[in-house]
Amino acid sequence: MRLSFYGLIWRILPGPKPVKALLALALLAGVVYCLFTWVFPWLEPLMPFNDVTVE
Amino acid sequence: MARYALEDGAAPRPEASRPARRSLDDSTAGAAGPAPRHAAIPAGLESIFVADPSDGEDAPAVGGPAAGGSADPDVEDAESAAAQAGLSTPETAAEAQPGSEERKGANWYVREAFGLLGELLVTAGAFLLLFVGWELFWTDVVADMETDQVIAQMEAAVAAGTAGSDTSEWVAVKAKKLGDAFAIIRIPRFGKNYAKPIREGTGREILRQGVGHYSSSQDPGEVGNFAVAGHRTTYGKPFNKIDKLQPGDKVIIETAETFFIYEIYDHEIVKPSQGEVIWPVPGVSDGVPTEALLTMTSCNPEYSSRERYVQHGKLVATYTNEGELPAEVLEV
Incomplete structure (x- = not known):
């Protein structure tokens, strides 16, 4: 037993290795989609590099 | 082992x-x-x-x-x-080694903690790289697609003679509400085909879809100051080359009815708090305007919000919008 959350995900994914790999890719795509759709648009206004208006 | x-x-x-x-x-x-x-x-x-x-x-x-x-x-x-x-x-x-189980256990925890820390750091690095990629690349892709589509719809409305009518994508200046696309900005210096929609308002969401018009400022062609803001980087970066504009360069504001031709005469770099640059008479409190001006603001330097790059222009000509601009106007 190793302490590793990527290892844990790999063990939890069902099926033989190719199926695991495909599922892992799908999982990654889902995470990237969530980041692009919700997390980054939320995070961006908190960053100090994109204001273009004068007050 | x-x-x-x-x-x-x-x-x-x-x-x-x-x-x-x-x-x-x-x-x-x-x-x-x-x-x-x-x-x-x-x-x-x-x-x-x-x-x-x-x-x-x-x-x-x-x-x-x-x-x-x-x-x-x-x-x-x-x-x-x-x-x-x-x-x-x-x-x-x-x-x-049954006798040394406790010692190996401690080693194991230390080692696995380092392993876990490594996974976290790799994850954090991937997160940051993704964020940079999203910000500098993906926002441009999405915004360009949207603005190109809007421009195409607006040009189609002009060609069909419906621009400015109630049913059109192109909202008349007098009828505009927050977020409406009511004009197209064309800047020959930025490229022959440069065209971005101007929307009412300068909220964050509006500026992600083109150029925004300061609602407190005047409308196109009016005596006073027609002030707009646009991104210098990201979200299609409509004002990316704002620092390349030179005095005499033309900025064309096309509304449903009229082409307003402005000519750049000056630029300045100011602090974000210096709202006087978009006053009817820039920099003059309670000034009484006598000229129709244009002011463009964007961030400066690139990738920073420390300052604002400001370009001022003056109205030099107007043409009725019949779909075609006189060719000489588009020359750089």
Whole structure:
């Protein structure tokens, strides 16, 4: 037993290795989609590099 | 690592005080010769992974690469073997050395904590790279697609003669509400085909879809100041080259009814709080405007919000919008 959350995900994914790999890719795509759709648009206004208006 | 288990089980322990160390020493000396330098752990890290308070007197001998020449080879071998044993799975290590289970357990936690920390750092790095990629690349892709589509719809409305009517994508200046696209900005200096929609308002969401019109400022062509803001970077970067505009360059504001031709006459770099640049008479409180001006604001320097880059223009000509601009206007 190793302490590793990527290892844990790999063990939890069902099926033989190719199926695991495909599922892992799908999982990654889902995470990237969530980041692009919700997390980054939320995070961006908190960053100090994109204001273009004068007050 | 099964080797250790076998030999440990087979050989009687000659020293009761240090059973594990003795048996490891024997096995290593027999199998690999007098001075095997293992590659699994850098020499300088041995003390982190294998040091034990009870073995304090041995640790300095293998504390660094330089120690190899002068140290007792037996002691060093023992340490090397112990380090190798520490790299095995904990179950094996515990089987081989029941007496030292507690010590291996502590090593295991330290090692696994480093492993976990590594995973977290790799994840954080991937997150940051993704964010930069999203910000500098993906927002442009999405915004360009949207603005190109809007421009195409607006041009189609002009061609069909419906621009400015109630049913059109192109909202008349007098009828505009927050977020409506009511004009197209064309700047020959930025390229022959440069065209971005101007929307009412300068909210964050509006500026992600083109150029925004300060609602407090005048409308296109009016005496006073028609002020707009646009991104210098990201989200299609409509004002990316705002610093390339020179005095005399033309900026065309196309509404449903009219082409307003402005000519740049000055620029300034100001602090974000200097809202006076978009006043009807820029910089003059309660000034009474006599000219129709244009003001463009964007951030400065690029990728920063420290300052604002401001361009001022003056209305020099107007044409009725019949779909085509006089060719000479579009010359840089």
